[in-house]
Amino acid sequence: xxxxxxxxxxxxxxxxPGILYLGAPGxxxxxxxxxxxxxxxxxxxxxxxxxxxxxxxxxxEQYITKENIGLKVTGIEWDFDNLAxxxxxxxxxxxxxxxxxxxxxxxxxxxxxxxxxxxxTPDGGTVDIQVFKAQGSGKINIAVNDVDxxxxxxxxxxxxxxxxxxxxxxxxxxxxxxxxxxKA
Numbered sequence: 511x512x513x514x515x516x517x518x519x520x521x522x523x524x525x526x527p528g529i530l531y532l533g534a535p536g537x538x539x540x541x542x543x544x545x546x547x548x549x550x551x552x553x554x555x556x557x558x559x560x561x562x563x564x565x566x567x568x569x570x571e572q573y574i575t576k577e578n579i580g581l582k583v584t585g586i587e588w589d590f591d592n593l594a595x596x597x598x599x600x601x602x603x604x605x606x607x608x609x610x611x612x613x614x615x616x617x618x619x620x621x622x623x624x625x626x627x628x629x630x631t632p633d634g635g636t637v638d639i640q641v642f643k644a645q646g647s648g649k650i651n652i653a654v655n656d657v658d659x660x661x662x663x664x665x666x667x668x669x670x671x672x673x674x675x676x677x678x679x680x681x682x683x684x685x686x687x688x689x690x691x692x693k694a
Contacts, residue, residue, distance in 0.1 A: 521633045521693065528629030528637075530583050530664075532595055535643045538675040539626040543595075544587040547661065550627065552639060553580040554687070579668035579686050581625055581641060586659040595623055596646040596664040620645045624675065625666055634694030641687050642671030642680065 527548050533539030557576040560569055585592055590612035594600035598620035601613045625641040647665035654660050670685045 521631075521635070524629065524631045524637065526629070526632075528627050530581070531626040531628070532623045533626070533675075535622050535624045535671065536673045536675075536677040537624060539624045541591075543583065543585055543592050543664065544589055545585065547584040547586055547659070549584065551580075551582040552627070553578070553582070555579075577686060579641065580647075580665060581627060581639070581644070581668075582663065582665045583627075585662040585664055587662070588660070589662075592662065592664060593650060595621070596650055596662075596666070598646040598648055620648070622669065623666070624671075626675070631691075631694070636690075636692045638690040638692065639687065640675060640690070641666065641668045642674055642685070643669045645669060 527546060528550060530543045530546065530550070531539035532541045532543060555578040556574050557578070559573045559575045561571040561573070562568060563570050590600075590602040590610050593612055594602055594614075597614065599614060599617050602611065603613075604610045622643050622645055625639075625644050627639040629637045629639075631637060644666040647667060649665070650662060652660065652662055668686045671680050672685070674680055674688070
């Protein structure tokens with residue numbers, strides 16, 4: 511007999527990678543960023559203003575002063591469009607099928623993207639993370655490994671969106687992210 515085993519629903523267990531799609535805000539993202547390493551990371555953070563009173567002081571209230579949402583993945587393909595998306599700037603071009611170019615530098619503007627990260631769960635369902643408007647972090651540290659794949663860490667930060675993927679207006683309290691878990 512097993513002791514200290516909590517009740518659980520194994521259909522809610524999940525592991526493994528997903529696919530990151532990018533697109534224009536107000537549309538369903540369809541640009542697949544390609545092959546990625548595991549350990550994608552969704553960060554949801556709420557910064558608090560804590561109110562204390564008395565002596566000794568006791569916390570009597572908390573207010574949220576900032577909400578931060580970020581999504582990180584590590585690409586393993588030399589894809590210059592993805593570099594431009596993650597940096598929020600840059601120009602890409604190609605000459606036929608044999609040469610690609612990435613050029614960067616000298617602009618203060620940041621481009622916006624809608625993000626969709628789709629993960630297939632072990633039971634055949636999906637977890638669909640939707641960020642309606644985001645910008646790249648503006649930083650990429652490319653790991654040029656000698657005995658492993660080259661790594662391109664892409665990080666995106668959510669901005670307050672105005673419309674969802676069907677271009678419908680977003681309601682108050684629902685403007686940063688939507689996560690949908692679909693059961694198999």
